[in-house]
Amino acid sequence: MSKLDELIAELCPDGVEYRKLKDVTEMQRGTSLTKKNATEGIYPVISGGTEPAFYCDSYNRENETITVAGSGAGAGYVQYWNEPIFVCDAFSIKGKEGNLTKYIYYCLSNMQDKIFATKTGGGIPHVYISSIENFVIPLPPLPVQQEIVRILDNFTELTAELTAELAAELTARRKQYEYYRDLLLTFGDEVEFVELNEVLDYEQPTKYIVKSTNYDDSYTIPVLTAGQSFVLGYTNEDFGIYKASPDSPVIIFDDFTTSFHWVDFNFKVKSSAMKMLRSKDNEIANLRFLFHLMNNINYIPVDHSRQWIGKYSKFRIPLPPLPVQQEIVRILDNFTDLIAELTAELTAELTARRKQYEYYLNKLLDFKEVSS
DSSP, rough: OOHHHHHHHHOOTTBEEEHHHHHHHEEEEOOOOTTTOEEEEEEEEEESSOOOSSSSSSSBBSSSSEEEEETTTTTTEEEEEEEBBBOOEEEEEEEEEEEOOOHHHHHHTTTHHHTTTTTOOOOOBOHHHHHHHHHHEOOOOOHHHHHHHHHHHHHHHHHHHHHHHHHHHHHHHHHHHHHHHHHHTTTOOOOOOOOHHHHEEOOOOOOBBOTTOOOTSSSSSEESSSSSSSSSEEEEEOOBBOOBBBBBBBEETTTTTEEEEEEOSSBSOTTTTEEEESSEEEETTOOOHHHOOOOTTTOOOOSSSSOOOOGTTEEEEEEEEHHHHHHHHHHHHHHHHHHHHHHHHHHHHHHHHHHHHHHHHHHTTTTOOOOO
């Protein structure tokens, strides 16, 4: 029997009382503050997002505090603080009647989806104190609360350590890849230099998907768009499919983010900013080699206008013999494969840990309600 089981058997064998938040906590609205009217400092300003809005030179809460974001996309987001903070577009919660604030935080974390569901407002969603003050939480005796907090804190700490280790390994591998990429793609006068337009065919897409109402993850054809979200969605529409495959790949240039993407599958495009590049002669220029080269071009646009491929076409690049290109591709692809594996491992580990945490969080806070 675990220590927690022993405490429950000793202190609350018949169940625990469930109480409304407003009866066992201090709930307080934040104070309006804008960055323009604030003096920069060290104290986080908690507003409507999941991160501090900015930092100022004063605080209106100290010690242990729970905050619930008040408005915006993050409205309802629950956070725990154990430092001075300035609560702005949010409200704070502290335990009273001898109840642990950290324990109440875990209770609210276990109700995060329920809190998000209280959002009101059309344009800018809001969550108010009145939205959640009548939520009920289990309140076991203080020693039980302390043991639950200890267990969940340890679990959180172990997860953070594991995540940090995997992230550090991923960062190291990326730096190693960048080092070898720079080394392998640096040439002198021993090789020929050519302009990109001499080895690449350029195609402006002429068929677009304008509407996004027919997107569904169960469909098979990716829809590519400009900006940060490269794969916008999936569709089964027959019109406007561009053909690509592992044997006939294409490089997509996104002139909004000046980034290059390797595409070896059939696709559709939503934006005219997506340009398609293919090797003019695979016996002279390996397309994958050109892809690695273009990702190594340190070109910084001088303005914020869309960067048409024409601004890149005059870049002079080294073009060693095809066998050398192929060997460079082999080495760099091995690195990218390793990075992809580590990224997948990190994602899978985080997902597994998160599910494990949510399981124990729910299990530890699932008490029988005491008979009245």
